[in-house]
Amino acid sequence: MALERKGLLLKADPIAATFREEVRIGLENSARRPKLVGILSTTSSPSNSYAEFTRKQCEDLGVEFILKKTGAAMSPDLSEGGGVENAIIEANEDASVNGIMVTVSYNLYRVPNGCCSRFISQSSDLNRLPVFTCL
Secondary structure, three states, X not given: OOOOOOOOOOOHHHHXXXXXXXXXXXXXXXXXXXXXXXXXXXXXXXXXXXXXXXXXXXXXXXXXXXXXXXXXXXXXXXXXXXXXXXHHHHHHHXXXXXXXXXXXXXXXXXXXXXXXXOOOOOOOOOOOOOEEEEO
C-alpha cells in the first residue's frame, strides 16, 4: 500500500518579510545607500511593470533605484534595444553605482550580434528570462 502524501502550501510573504527586514536593517546601518541603475529599452508592458516593481522594492528596502529609459522605452520611434550599450558604459563609469539591471527584448541579446552580446556572458549572466542583471 502506497503512502498518500499531502503537499504543504507555504505563503511566501512571511518568509520574504524576514529577509526584507534583515536587508532594511543592514542598509540602515550602512555607511552609504546602495544604488541600482535599471536600463529599460523596450515597449514591452511586462518589462515596464517589472522595472516599476523593482523600483518599489528597492525604495522599500532603502536602495536607490534610477530607471534610465533608452531606445523604444523613451519613444516608440526609436528601436528596441537602442542606447543600451551607452547606458551600460555610463553606469559602469559612475563610481556611485553598485549594480545594473538591463531590460530588453530576449531577441536583442540572444543573438551573437545583438545589442548586448559584447557585455553579457550567456553562460553566466542570463537566467533565460527576458530580464537580466549585469553586476
